[in-house]
Amino acid sequence: MQYWLMKSEPGDYSIDDLERDGTEHWDGIRNYQARNLMRDQMKVGDRVLFYHSNAKPPGVVGVAEIAGRPYPDHTQFDPDAKYYDPTSDQDNPRWIMVDVRFVEKLPRLVSLPELRSYGELADMVLLNRSRLSVQPVTKEQYQFILDRAREPAPEKG
DNA sequence: GCCAACGTTGGC
DNA sequence: GCCAACGTTGGC
Numbered sequence: 001m002q003y004w005l006m007k008s009e010p011g012d013y014s015i016d017d018l019e020r021d022g023t024e025h026w027d028g029i030r031n032y033q034a035r036n037l038m039r040d041q042m043k044v045g046d047r048v049l050f051y052h053s054n055a056k057p058p059g060v061v062g063v064a065e066i067a068g069r070p071y072p073d074h075t076q077f078d079p080d081a082k083y084y085d086p087t088s089d090q091d092n093p094r095w096i097m098v099d100v101r102f103v104e105k106l107p108r109l110v111s112l113p114e115l116r117s118y119g120e121l122a123d124m125v126l127l128n129r130s131r132l133s134v135q136p137v138t139k140e141q142y143q144f145i146l147d148r149a150r151e152p153a154p155e156k157g
Numbered sequence: 158g159c160c161a162a163c164g165t166t167g168g169c
Numbered sequence: 170g171c172c173a174a175c176g177t178t179g180g181c
Contacts, residue, residue: 009179030177031164054179112180131163131178 002046003142004037005060005126006100007053007133015050015062015105023067023101027075028083030095034134038070038098041136048100049137049145051126052109059111060145067099106149114154120144 006026008014018024029035043066050062072093075081088094115121121144125135137145 007179033164058180129162133178 001139002041002043003049003137003139004042004046004066005049005051005124005135005137006064007051009054010052011054014052015102018050018062018064018100018102019105021102023099025073025097026100027073027097029073029097029134030076030083030085031132031134034132035094035096037134037136039096042066042070042098044068047103047142049142053133057109057111057113059109059115060106060149061109062105063103063146064100065103067101070096070098073097106146108149108153110145110149114148115145117154118144118148 013024029038046066048064048066049060050064052058052061073083073095075083076085076088076093076095077090078084079086083095085094112126115124116127121127121141124137124141125132126137
């Protein structure tokens with residue numbers, strides 16, 4: 001089992017949306033590195049930290065799991081879609097997506113500044129200037145963040 | 158809304 | 170293959 005962090009802007013799709021929907025396809029990935037991770041490394045059942053980006057504050061808000069193997073992202077062929085890719089070939093689609101299933105909403109948000117405050121997380125891809133919207137996390141990082149979420153928020157300062 | 162960091166494109 | 174220009178991400 002591997003562990004991931006996936007970003008979503010809550011204005012576009014939030015953890016509450018996923019809780020309501022149960023399972024949703026994760027479309028719109030248009031980055032080769034993220035695509036390759038989904039295509040080559042994601043396995044059904046892998047756990048995902050659901051991260052709210054462009055939020056106030058940004059941070060990890062929930063857990064999801066990978067619900068199926070990757071398949072073509074239909075939005076790449078939709079001229080009206082935000083992530084339309086006119087250069088993608090119908091017979092050899094460039095972009096894929098996976099289905100993601102809601103697991104839980106964390107007892108509290110673990111914010112980006114809080115994540116940065118933990119030396120244990122210093123190597124997280126998220127904290128090292130990566131803009132990858134799908135990124136691997138280690139089992140230790142995953143568990144550490146869940147453990148923090150089950151404790152009271154640390155004192156500020 | 159600004160803009161730094163990063164990724165992609167395309168001319169050469 | 171280099172790299173400048175451009176586009177996007179995402180924190181602030």
